[in-house]
Amino acid sequence: MLIKVINPNTTSSMTGKIGACARAVAAPGTRIEAVNPTMGPASIESHYDEALAVPGLLEQIALGETDGMDGYVVACFGDPGLDAARELARGPVIGIAEAAMHTASLLGRGFSVVTTLGRTTGRAWELAHRYGMSGSCRNVRACEIPVLDLELPGSSARESITQECKRAVEDDGADVIVLGCAGMADLCRHIGERVGVPVVDGVAAATKTVESLVALGLVTSTRSEYAGPPAKHYDGLLGGFTITR
């Protein structure tokens, strides 16, 4: 089974970490290809970043289709371009926020999301609502840590995030913690050993979700909304995204 894990930002060190976390949970016989686009933002911390990360993501999906990928993980907690990616890909496409929230809802009555910057919490709430998780989501907390600080060796990020997770358990009454950034994937075990409740990393959860769907022989429905994009010419910088049928 071939699964492509796409980090929609352009920071290759984060892609390496994401790939290692996906491979750590993949079943024998599952090959993980972890990639990031060469165009787009170095990190995704705003709506502007998210919008400009989507062309690079879709380019990687299109390449994956020519390479015969069975499924895809969108490894950014905003699940950017998820719907567009589902129109392009034959196999299942799963966002890490979607997978993490659904997984957390199976493990307790309520979960809290712990993410990077406060300005991204609105997006997380929007996704909780979209995924039918508003009733389970107790809170979305931010540590005010820039995404790329997670890449700095020896930074205090890990300790700050762990403390915020503890507060989520004590103050929100969270039964489960959802890590709100792909760059936190490698912190899952460390935090899990210190907060006393299950901690869900979306990269791992999404990888296993794609694996299960492919193993079940299930793909995205093309009945309506996720049918392939209509043939259309794209102008200017996006000329390469032209759809011919």
Ligand code: 5HY
């Ligand atoms: C992520 N940004 O998972 C999101 C996290 C966030 O570059 N990878 C990013 O803060 O929304």
